[in-house]
Amino acid sequence: MSSKLEQLQALLAPVVEALGYQCWGVEFISQGRHSLLRVYIDHADGILIDDCEKVSRQISAVLDVEDPVSGEYTLEVSSPGMDRPLFTLEQFAAHAGEQVKIRLRSPYEGRRNFQGVLRGVEEQDVIVQVEDHEYLLPIESIDKANIIPRFD
Incomplete structure (x- = not known):
């Protein structure tokens, strides 16, 4: 895992877990000047859009304060889904x-x-x-x- 991913995982996992969800994984895809930060969340009861919104708001606030990503990026919060990615x-x-x-x-x-x-x-x-x-x-x-x- 790259140091940027490790840094983002260490920063964001406690935020997700404090809200009662499991931080399934983090992806950071650098696409030139505009990057994508995707955070997968999971829960025993499943994930709804409201869950993603709630986690997204909290993560956005932390990212605004900590500023770990330089340049523009898009934040996505998602369920791992049926074709879930495996990270660990x-x-x-x-x-x-x-x-x-x-x-x-x-x-x-x-x-x-x-x-x-x-x-x-x-x-x-x-x-x-x-x-x-x-x-x-x-x-x-x-x-x-x-x-x-x-x-x-």
């Missing part, structure tokens, strides 16, 4: 058995994209089975990981 080893472990799509920052064994069954974690690696082969992917090399929703 704990989240990967909790969703073992699910179908996942993982993109790496740089190629591993000649590929950056993996889609298969999440088998769990081992130390700092995420285990994903693609067809008949298991890959151990270091968590720090994962750029993006999402659960593939099932519609049974």
Whole structure:
């Protein structure tokens, strides 16, 4: 995780949790002069638009005071949704058995994209089975990981 992401996570997670929600994860996408800060929140009862608004107002106030992001940016507060992104080893472990799509920052064994069954974690690696082969992917090399929703 980049130091900017770690800084934002450390700043925003306590604000989200103080409001009674779980801070599922933070994404910061730098797009030239205008960036995107996305904060995912979760709750056992689910997330409604009112929840996102409430958290957004609190986070905005903290960001205005602390000013951790230089330049213009858009703040989005969202539920992780059915295709929830995975950020931590704990989240990967909790969703073992699910179908996942993982993109790496740089190629591993000649590929950056993996889609298969999440088998769990081992130390700092995420285990994903693609067809008949298991890959151990270091968590720090994962750029993006999402659960593939099932519609049974």
